[in-house]
Amino acid sequence: MSVAFRSSALEKVQEIFRRYPDRRAAVIQLLHLAQEEFGYIGPEVERYVAELTQVPPVFVHQVLTFYGMFRTQPAGRHHIKVCRSIACHLMGATSVLEYLEKKLGIRAGQTTPDGRITLSTVECLGACELAPMMQVDDDFCGPLDEQRIDEVLEKLK
Amino acid sequence: MPQVKIITQLFGVEDSHRLPVYERHGGYQAIRKVLSGMSPEAVIEEVKKSRLRGLGGAGFPTGLKWSFVPKDSQRPKYVVVNADEGEPGTFKDRYIMMNVPHNLLEGIMIAAYAIGAHTAYIYLRGEYVHPRRRLEQAIAEAYAKGYLGENIFGLGYKLDVYIHVGAGAYICGEETALLESLEGKKGWPRLKPPFPATVGAFGCPTVVNNVETLSYVPHIIQRGAEWFASLGTERSGGARILSVSGHVRRPGIYEVTMSTTLREVIYEHAGGIREGRALKAVIPGGSSSPVLRAEEVDVACCFDALASIGSMAGSGGVIVMDETTCMFDALHNIVQFYAHESCGQCTPCRVGTGWLKRIMDRIGEGRGVPEDVDNLRAIAADMLGRTICPLGDAAAMPVMSFVDKFREEFEQHVREGRCSLRQTVREAVS
Numbered sequence: 206m207s208v209a210f211r212s213s214a215l216e217k218v219q220e221i222f223r224r225y226p227d228r229r230a231a232v233i234q235l236l237h238l239a240q241e242e243f244g245y246i247g248p249e250v251e252r253y254v255a256e257l258t259q260v261p262p263v264f265v266h267q268v269l270t271f272y273g274m275f276r277t278q279p280a281g282r283h284h285i286k287v288c289r290s291i292a293c294h295l296m297g298a299t300s301v302l303e304y305l306e307k308k309l310g311i312r313a314g315q316t317t318p319d320g321r322i323t324l325s326t327v328e329c330l331g332a333c334e335l336a337p338m339m340q341v342d343d344d345f346c347g348p349l350d351e352q353r354i355d356e357v358l359e360k361l362k
Numbered sequence: 363m364p365q366v367k368i369i370t371q372l373f374g375v376e377d378s379h380r381l382p383v384y385e386r387h388g389g390y391q392a393i394r395k396v397l398s399g400m401s402p403e404a405v406i407e408e409v410k411k412s413r414l415r416g417l418g419g420a421g422f423p424t425g426l427k428w429s430f431v432p433k434d435s436q437r438p439k440y441v442v443v444n445a446d447e448g449e450p451g452t453f454k455d456r457y458i459m460m461n462v463p464h465n466l467l468e469g470i471m472i473a474a475y476a477i478g479a480h481t482a483y484i485y486l487r488g489e490y491v492h493p494r495r496r497l498e499q500a501i502a503e504a505y506a507k508g509y510l511g512e513n514i515f516g517l518g519y520k521l522d523v524y525i526h527v528g529a530g531a532y533i534c535g536e537e538t539a540l541l542e543s544l545e546g547k548k549g550w551p552r553l554k555p556p557f558p559a560t561v562g563a564f565g566c567p568t569v570v571n572n573v574e575t576l577s578y579v580p581h582i583i584q585r586g587a588e589w590f591a592s593l594g595t596e597r598s599g600g601a602r603i604l605s606v607s608g609h610v611r612r613p614g615i616y617e618v619t620m621s622t623t624l625r626e627v628i629y630e631h632a633g634g635i636r637e638g639r640a641l642k643a644v645i646p647g648g649s650s651s652p653v654l655r656a657e658e659v660d661v662a663c664c665f666d667a668l669a670s671i672g673s674m675a676g677s678g679g680v681i682v683m684d685e686t687t688c689m690f691d692a693l694h695n696i697v698q699f700y701a702h703e704s705c706g707q708c709t710p711c712r713v714g715t716g717w718l719k720r721i722m723d724r725i726g727e728g729r730g731v732p733e734d735v736d737n738l739r740a741i742a743a744d745m746l747g748r749t750i751c752p753l754g755d756a757a758a759m760p761v762m763s764f765v766d767k768f769r770e771e772f773e774q775h776v777r778e779g780r781c782s783l784r785q786t787v788r789e790a791v792s
């Protein structure tokens with residue numbers, strides 16, 4: 206096995222196992238941890254998570270592909286997720302996305318060639334009072350207009 | 363009725379998310395009262411009398427739900443908190459977890475004691491990174507004080523609370539999909555019965571409650587079921603926190619009594635419609651609830667009043683649309699959402715949401731045919747009540763209500779192959 210967690214992450218794994226009556230319940234949590242550690246979840250990481258949780262690799266694969274937050278490809282240093290659901294849509298989410306695509310020169314689902322930013326669209330992020338809004342890494346940003354978007358992009362290195 | 367401050371009472375107080383601040387304002391008194399003198403049955407009775415109903419969407423009476431958990435079972439029991447908050451238009455649970463995470467923890471403790479659970483999981487949507495940090499800090503503070511763990515408050519009850527992080531799937535807000543996801547699987551809803559009260563997490567008796575529902579419980583114990591019930595309406599006790607979004611001047615959360623009308627919420631609390639425009643329509647309870655016309659907003663926001671006019675109080679996500687809104691375009695967005703989020707497990711929902719989307723796409727591209735409007739309605743009607751979980755209904759109901767109430771706009775889109783409303787608005791602006 207060529208991938209493995211660092212020892213600090215392995216301690217985390219043990220702590221996660223203790224929360225549940227069985228190891229399988231930890232699959233989603235370990236995929237989150239793996240994404241934090243490795244940036245994305247490739248086939249080797251998938252197999253590694255299966256081994257740790259003692260489930261068949263196909264089980265991990267099904268889980269991985271079911272959930273929207275897991276990345277199976279390397280992503281940019283920053284991840285921008287534009288909300289496209291109804292409250293944001295009513296407040297101009299389409300223009301937000303168009304502006305970002307134009308400014309970054311990429312379409313939703315792509316990463317800038319310099320590896321700086323990955324752009325995605327997502328469904329309601331539970332921050333509709335900020336509409337139109339987006340998530341930038343851990344943070345919610347909104348209400349957005351072109352000026353606000355410029356300011357946010359400015360800060361992303 | 364005016365706004366009330368129950369769960370929101372500490373919002374805005376400095377460090378309201380820290381244990382000492384919560385405690386200084388009367389926090390953790392209700393759980394002490396429960397552990398030092400109330401039987402589990404008495405707690406359940408009190409919650410029943412308060413007429414507290416599930417605020418995650420379905421409005422099921424909370425005390426009654428707790429009473430379904432078998433008392434004689436030797437298996438472990440679980441409290442599972444639904445903090446998945448994915449219904450478009452809903453964001454109140456995020457405010458609760460950011461501002462008063464200890465209020466939620468106290469509610470969890472009381473629920474656990476009432477049903478005899480010694481483990482609770484908070485199923486938190488993965489995108490809520492900051493709420494997660496707040497909860498982690500609150501849980502650590504509670505363990506450090508002995509408010510969680512082997513012998514909570516030194517009063518002889520054991521309780522552990524864990525956070526389980528979701529990974530971006532709306533369907534996992536549905537309680538049985540949530541339990542599947544808690545068990546580490548993909549979130550495919552289960553057939554009911556059995557209900558979670560008997561077969562829930564890891565095959566054991568489980569109560570699944572929304573963040574806000576549980577957060578009202580300590581206040582009910584502290585101030586009495588009568589007080590809470592009397593704030594509300596005949597069958598919906600107390601208050602709730604509405605999430606108001608869309609074309610209002612002050613989008614945000616508003617905690618109001620159940621008898622408060624949507625008109626008051628929109629025009630007084632949320633400041634009315636932006637730029638002095640006219641109201642056109644309101645979705646009162648998250649995107650799955652049937653839409654209301656402007657003239658229907660003199661209705662209380664409680665479960666029964668909204669049901670009596672053919673809509674739903676749902677998650678309390680009030681989405682406001684002004685006169686510039688194209689109803690075809692709004693529904694198109696909602697239909698795309700459900701088509702994207704259907705888990706695909708049952709045919710009427712998987713195929714139905716796909717058809718609805720394709721027809722809406724086609725109309726949007728100017729290639730609609732006259733039968734399309736009736737077909738949209740018929741496909742939606744066919745989905746109703748024929749699916750494993752309520753997502754099928756949630757996708758169908760908006761379609762039926764939008765088409766019934768704004769039919770002319772849909773016909774016009776088909777006839778003219780474009781949106782005349784947007785055209786007019788654009789001309790008026792330029």
Ligand SMILES: Cc1cc2nc3c(=O)[nH]c(=O)nc-3n(C[C@H](O)[C@H](O)[C@H](O)COP(=O)(O)O)c2cc1C
Pocket residue numbers: 415416417418419420421422424444445446447448449532533534535536537538570571572573575576751752753756
């Ligand atoms: C498709 C779908 C999505 C749901 N999403 C949520 C959600 O995000 N949060 C929530 O609390 N309840 C949600 N529910 C409702 C839950 O199934 C369940 O009724 C609720 O968690 C019970 O808690 P309560 O009685 O305290 O409301 C959803 C239901 C459906 C059908």
Ligand code: SF4
Pocket residue numbers: 533550551703704705706707708709711712749750751752753754
């Ligand atoms: S109704 Fe839709 S979301 Fe629910 S189980 Fe069936 S396919 Fe899945």
Ligand code: FES
Pocket residue numbers: 288289290291292293294328329330331332333334336338450451452
């Ligand atoms: S619709 Fe965009 S955050 Fe809710």
